[in-house]
Amino acid sequence: MTYTVKQIARLAGVSARTLRYYDEIGLLKPASLGENGYRYYDEDCLLRLQQILIFRELDMPLEQIKRITGRRDFDIVIALQGHKQELRKRIVQMERLIATVERTIRHLQGEEEMSEQEMFEGFSEEQQAEYEKEAMEMYDPETVKASNARWRAYSAAEKQRIFDEGNAVYKAFIDSMPQGPASPQAQSAVEGWRRHMDYFWTPAVEQLLFLAQGYVDEPRFRATFDKMHPALAEFIRDAVKVYVQGK
Amino acid sequence: MTYTVKQIARLAGVSARTLRYYDEIGLLKPASLGENGYRYYDEDCLLRLQQILIFRELDMPLEQIKRITGRRDFDIVIALQGHKQELRKRIVQMERLIATVERTIRHLQGEEEMSEQEMFEGFSEEQQAEYEKEAMEMYDPETVKASNARWRAYSAAEKQRIFDEGNAVYKAFIDSMPQGPASPQAQSAVEGWRRHMDYFWTPAVEQLLFLAQGYVDEPRFRATFDKMHPALAEFIRDAVKVYVQGK
DNA sequence: TATAAACTATGACGTAACGTTAATGTCAAG
DNA sequence: CTTGACATTAACGTTACGTCATAGTTTATA
Structure with a gap:
């Protein structure tokens, strides 16, 4: 079955303008173009539009929706x-x-x-992200602009995922505390932590220790980590120290 | 306690730019302005900002948030x-x-x-609204533009309320069916239905019957009403007929 | 006290995701 | 054939900021 613009618009509860815009940006191309210049959509288009609308509901920017849904392995x-x-x-x-x-x-x-x-x-998702961003500002003001652009490019869904991943990273540190900062578990947690940083900034190895030291010295971050575990800030600092010395 | 722009921005997880913009449009004025030109906010501003952010979370346009929160009886x-x-x-x-x-x-x-x-x-909230809008298009294409502007001005929260009110209106019709279309209950339901129309369009009395007849004749609307009650479309038409004759 | 970094201001341009309008061709039903 | 509905493209406008430039103010440190 094929649908004209108005038909699919009505089904999906979007405007015809939206559909033309989506065609224009390559997000949802019609299945075919009639000799009259009309757009004609099919069932596959229906399904794809549904995906688009869900992503949109999750506040993902259209360009990013296009990249994700357009991948061969989607x-x-x-x-x-x-x-x-x-x-x-x-x-x-x-x-x-x-x-x-x-x-x-x-x-x-x-x-x-x-x-x-x-x-x-x-609203703390955004608040937490502010804290992470400020850690970056502390060590390299030049990265602020880069991190802002990076952060903004992430959808709310991805921000949430990054946030959750951050919590998992810190949990890994806590779990490895009985084994000590030089243990494989702790060093693995440092690796995870470093990868986590990539969402905001790609620190050189030398900068990692500065950052970890800031977790200890800066009262605001200290407070954040103390809430998770009273010795977490120092532990991270110590584990990162071992890590950096091994590089 | 007073807060500078950055302090309140951090607490609330918004940008300083947002705060300046809110000041500019009169949505959230600072408590005071220092001699240095700096904005200083207080606890009342914190509370007001919280309200604003919740309304924003509910997709209400800022101008409307301003109107609502600025009312003396808010x-x-x-x-x-x-x-x-x-x-x-x-x-x-x-x-x-x-x-x-x-x-x-x-x-x-x-x-x-x-x-x-x-x-x-x-996503049916929007879909249902599309149906209601199409009822209007059927009888007066000139109102389409007006109804589009009206509809758009409503926030998602208000759209939901309007939608729910529409359901209540039709339920009132169903409840009054045992008493007949000329009954005070049915006529009261017509009044409610007419008021409900005001969200989209302010029909003249003469147009009401055209609309109600369309509920009966137009298969799509018929199907919608038949889902609620098999005789609802005709009942509405009959009740509106009585109503119109009494005007 | 001087200095540098952080914070503040205003002005202004840019952006995403459409909504709206204009002009015009196409389709379908009476 | 006529009319209304539907389709097209082009183009301007809107909302809610993000970003950058410029320059004044505050704060902490040497």
């Missing part, structure tokens, strides 16, 4: 599984936002204390 | 209660989207049939 089922995960994360985030709203209500009614940080819980 | 606690409701609706919508994703997976794996409409379930 697998729809795997993508759909990923969408599911991301949508669930969104729900979790919204539930945290609801919790913040509820807490604000109780605060305004005098029933509960609330710190200025807690007022913005649920 | 009550934060009531607004927060409303935010909670809207966020919950969002969660419901996302869960529907997840169900669509899951269903698509099963469909692609050959385990289940899926219609072209079902592929876009979870």
